[in-house]
Amino acid sequence: MTIHTPTTEAQACAVVASVAANGTPVTIRGGGTRTGLGRPTQVVSTISSAGLTGITLYEPSEMVIGARAGTPLAEIQRTLADRGQMLPFEPMDHRALLGTEGEPTIGAVAAGNISGPRRINAGAARDSLIGIRLINGRGEAIKSGGRVMKNVTGLDLVKLVSGAHGTLGFLTEVTFRVLPAPECVVTLVWPGLADEAAVALLSAALGSPFEPMAAAHLPAGIGADQARTLLRLENFASSIAYRADALGELLSQYGRPERIEGAASQELWHSVRDARFFAGSHEAVWRLSLAPTKGPRATAAIMQALPQARWFYDWGGGLVWLAVPADEDAGAAAIRTAIRSLGGHATLVRAPHAVRAVVPVFEPLAEPLMRVTAGIKNSFDPAGIFEPGRMYAGI
């Protein structure tokens, strides 16, 4: 397979224009750690962002960083950490879950709208992404947004591209707003709660003035024998001490929490962020997005149909990571039926190639929205060259 590795935006335009002229499908590759996301595609060439690297803008006092799409995420995070800052949305690392190797890139984080536990409070990648440069399917370099965090000029193509998984174009440069890294981080852990009670605890905490920055529940058997309900506080040290006590008091009916800090806290949240509890298994893995209090109802209903299912909750109960046997439709029909009445949706994150080829990986859309999706795809990529079928069959 041909791999194109443009080193300038102009080269990238030329590559796309030539691919479009042939009308042959192409996949976009950053570090290759998330290639298993979405539906399998049939492509004849690859455009790699490996030749487009380097931070192009970093103004700590303006809380903004820009980089070429192929810049390793680790380089961005290191650069920010040196100045006491961080990406607000805590992007997930898919390598453990998907069994991939390589170096995640900042472009893929933008293209996949890749977020983590702090999303519940600080927003998703798409909320922090303030500017993009993109080569559309006509081979035109276009920009949307910019480098300032308040910008409502024109249609917000930034958000449309974030989470489009490369189906709308090839990102060459992305700009994010950043936040100061907290002085102090503490995780409170309540042991032994059932799912309903745990989510009630998380809702009470997230509805308190004490601003938990992450809120998860790990049922018994997920990483430990006993269930663990987690709240993460991030702040100045003096505030943490006060808020941890205040939350303990507010939630006293659930028992006394244990406090963990430092490497132990970080390790635990990395496991939540990266769904490492399901790493290395042969199960299919789903990601369910629901109103938080509906998380336990969804898992209870799914359990009826798929008794081997395992799961845990992030985002206060609103994100359910679910592992089920990978045979047949990987539980798609049962899962989507169970959550239909609850108003959420399910995405198949990990499954064998053959399953992803026949099961809709992303939740099927209502007909008018499917029509709009196809129209938008066509408006960016009239020849249909970028990742055809990655999100929806025929689009």
Place this chain on the structure above:
Amino acid sequence: MSAIAFPAPRADILARRDAIIAGLAGLVAPEALITSDDERRPYETDALTAYRRMPLAVVLPSTTQEVAAVLRYCGEQGVPVVPRGAGTSLAGGAIPQEDAVVIGVSKMNRILEINYANRAARVQAGVTNLAVTGAVMSEGFFYAPDPSSQLACSIGGNIGMNSGGAHCLKYGVTTNNVLGVTLVMLDGSIVEIGGAHLDAPGLDLLGLIVGSEGQLGIVTEATVRILRSAEGARPVLFGFPSSEQAGAAVAAIIGAGIIPVAMEFMDKPAIEICEAFAKAGYPMDVEALLIIEVEGSDAEMDAQLARIVAIAREHGVKTVKESKSAMETAAIWKGRKSAFGATGRIADYICMDGTIPTGQLPFVLQRMAEIVKGYGLRVANVFHAGDGNLHPLILYNCNDPVEARKAEDAGNDILKLCVEVGGCLTGEHGVGIEKRDLMRVQFNEADLNQQMRVRAVFDGEWLLNPAKVFPLDGRVAA
């Protein structure tokens, strides 16, 4: 004054007015259809009052189904539609045209559901911004985006323009606080995008709809995030001998890892105007004022303020005045939030809305003063210092056409300056008609064409709010 052009009304539509009105009358209740001159007049303009056009008719539906019926009819008949929330747009986003039907959502003003455990509220599009907070305040919650017009402006309008406010430094703007919408498309289809969950499936259509200025459809309901209020909030006034020092203090505060919930800047002319109106106790002997608000428990606010005061002192702060009571807090914010209204008491003004990288602040303030002086006018500056969103108020006399023209030219020069230094034309008010003809300063042809191609997916005939956002020439239909 008529510097901004409107498309010529289509004679064939004007000629069919009676038939169109009869068609509309069959779709909505009689009281929802407004056709007389007197009753249409309030819909001629919005908060950009220098421009006005009498619409063909005004429809005020009560249900999503009525909106769908009217949109489908207008789509079939090829009649332009101008969606309207509360009509408070400063950019002219709701100004109609003679051949257009205005669809206003003001009668759809019910709060449908509040769920504190899920921290979400479902509201109709005509609910005012402040009414959302009002509905959840008793439980200690609030809706975060807080545009200055929040008493009057509607959630539908906020979604149309992706409105911001003084507190978005910490809490984000509308697009960060909307979870789902019911959208009526031009063909009358009613679609649900998102919901009470955090991520919608598929392409981020919600992110596209928010801020699309009524060009893609009409939002009739929305699910918004509601947040628990902090235990307390305290604004503090910091008076500086120069704008440069105030700007440097803002950068240093952020550099120290502190994100106050709001950091608002006023220059001397703005201080004088607002103090005369609100009697908030603003210091009068300084060149620049920062209102910095912190949140938390009393002890937390004390600790955070101690850090901020120390930084301000390093940057030569002259006056530090803390709010000591709820009344003082209210007065401090009243002064800031009524800045536009207070300015209107002493002169006509146009309010600009560009954003700049905050590092460019001293340079931009100096250049703006020179630009406005060059036109023989005065300017008062209020802006969101943490995020660089400027609101220069250019003062002029609207009864003097020459001066009015100069004010618009000065405003355009300022917005070009914002783009030149790496910023943008509009941070929170939207493009509307006001900044439409400057879009090519910020975007090139390929950028704009891509946006217009996306627009065409929803409205290939340019019927939805057609005079807005994109320059009238060079429009792309697909």
